[in-house]
Amino acid sequence: MTDGETTAAVILNVDHVTKRFGGLTAVDDVSFAINAGEIFALIGPNGAGKTTLFNTITGLYKPTAGTIRFQDRDITALKPYKIAELGIARTFQQIRLFAYMSALDNVRIGEHPHMHAKLWDDIFKTRKAGREEARVTERANELLEFVGIRQQAYNYARNLPYGHQRRLEIARALASDPKLLLLDEPAAGANPQEKRELMTLVERIRGQGITVLLIEHDMKVVMGISERIVVLDYGEKIAEGKPQEVRTNPRVIEAYLGKSA
Ligand code: ADP
Ligand code: MG
Numbered sequence: 124m125t126d127g128e129t130t131a132a133v134i135l136n137v138d139h140v141t142k143r144f145g146g147l148t149a150v151d152d153v154s155f156a157i158n159a160g161e162i163f164a165l166i167g168p169n170g171a172g173k174t175t176l177f178n179t180i181t182g183l184y185k186p187t188a189g190t191i192r193f194q195d196r197d198i199t200a201l202k203p204y205k206i207a208e209l210g211i212a213r214t215f216q217q218i219r220l221f222a223y224m225s226a227l228d229n230v231r232i233g234e235h236p237h238m239h240a241k242l243w244d245d246i247f248k249t250r251k252a253g254r255e256e257a258r259v260t261e262r263a264n265e266l267l268e269f270v271g272i273r274q275q276a277y278n279y280a281r282n283l284p285y286g287h288q289r290r291l292e293i294a295r296a297l298a299s300d301p302k303l304l305l306l307d308e309p310a311a312g313a314n315p316q317e318k319r320e321l322m323t324l325v326e327r328i329r330g331q332g333i334t335v336l337l338i339e340h341d342m343k344v345v346m347g348i349s350e351r352i353v354v355l356d357y358g359e360k361i362a363e364g365k366p367q368e369v370r371t372n373p374r375v376i377e378a379y380l381g382k383s384a
Contacts, residue, residue, distance in 0.1 A: 131158035133195075134303055134334050135180070135211075140189030142172070142179050142358075149175040151358035152189070157303075162325060162335045164345040166369075167355035168378060173338045174216055176355070177305050180336075181213050182206045193303070212301035214292040216308050216338075222281035226272065226291050229280050230263035233298030266294040270324060286317050293324070297333075304328060307338045322348050342379065346370065354378070 135157040142150040150172040157163045165173050178184045180191055182203035191199050198206050212233075220229050267273045270290040275283050280291060289309055296304055306325065310318040318341075326348055329335050339345045345352065346366045354362040354369055356378040362369050369375055 131160075133157065134159040134193065135336070136190075136192040137176070137180070138190040138192065140176070140179060140191060141187045142175050142184055143187045148358050150179065150186070150355075153353075153355065153358070153360045154189075155353050155360065155363060157334060157336060158350075159302075159334050160329070160332070161350045162329050162337060162348050164337045164339055164349040164352045165355065166339050166342050166345060166352055169340065170357075171355040172358040173355055174307055175358075177213060177307055177336075177338065180206075180305065181211060207299060210300075210302035211305065212296040212299045212303075213305035214289075214296050214307055214309060216311065218288050218292055220280040220288060220291060220295070223279055225277050226267060226280055226283060226287075226294075227260070227263050227276040229291055230266050230294045230298050231259050233295035234259050234262060235299075263294075263298065266297050267291075269297070269327070270294045271320075286313060289313070289321070290324070293328075297328070301333060303334045303336065305336045305338075308340060309337070310339060310341070310344050318344050342370065342375075 133156045137153060137155050140150055140153050141148065153176065165176065167173055175184065179186045182198070182201055182205070186199060190197060193206070193209060193211060196209070198209065221232070264273065264276060267276055270293050272283070272287045272290050275287055275291070280288060283291060293306070293309065309325070310321045313321060322344065325335055325337060337345060337349065349366055351364065352366055352369045353360055354375050361374045361378060362372045
């Protein structure tokens with residue numbers, strides 16, 4: 124290890140995490156640590172366990188074994204809203220937006236990861252909360268601008284082109300002001316040009332001081348922007364390292380060639 128590596132602050136520590144569904148081991152004793160300020164990629168063929176690991180980190184699934192620590196705090200048993208409150212936001216592989224709400228409102232909702240009915244009322248309906256509403260709206264507009272879809276602010280989410288829906292998901296996740304952002308295949312379905320633009324957006328997000336954990340199926344997409352990469356195959360970590368190291372790793376080549384990824 125170089126001095127640079129030992130002094131970097133670990134923001135997320137995944138420690139021997141296993142997740143089983145009945146007889147299937149979707150995530151198998153996986154460990155890695157993400158440093159604050161990194162773009163860290165999680166790659167692997169379809170079915171490798173990438174999304175399951177995200178669901179485990181964000182509290183949707185309780186791991187069968189292992190520990191997850193965020194900023195030195197054990198978050199393994201915490202509920203999803205609590206984990207969101209602590210500063211972890213995510214997007215979903217299958218886009219989850221409020222279809223019949225405007226792009227702007229989808230982002231406004233994201234500003235309140237732990238919002239319940241009472242708070243909802245305060246923010247959107249009562250007069251005394253007007254100032255707060257104006258601030259939330261302004262911030263939402265800024266985020267739409269940041270991800271490049273400001274012009275879509277008043278359109279229903281369902282009417283946005285697919286690529287813009289993906290960007291809207293990212294804006295909504297950013298609205299909670301996360302320290303760590305988990306992106307589940309943000310470039311899925313995008314053409315090569317769009318993929319490059321999305322990776323530029325990921326770099327800009329990191330430029331805001333947000334650590335990024337990025338799932339990607341296609342190794343080439345993350346090569347240019349990730350500091351480090353973990354490769355999963357059948358739930359197991361088969362490689363970890365800098366992009367150049369991972370690309371030439373025989374186990375990684377075999378895993379990808381074997382499944383025409
Ligand atoms: P990836 O995101 O890498 O494509 P997933 O994490 O979605 O992989 O899936 C890993 C494995 O776990 C697959 O075999 C999948 O069918 C299985 N799996 C994922 N979620 C569930 C679930 N809720 N119940 C049962 N099996 C699941
Ligand atoms: Mg997945």
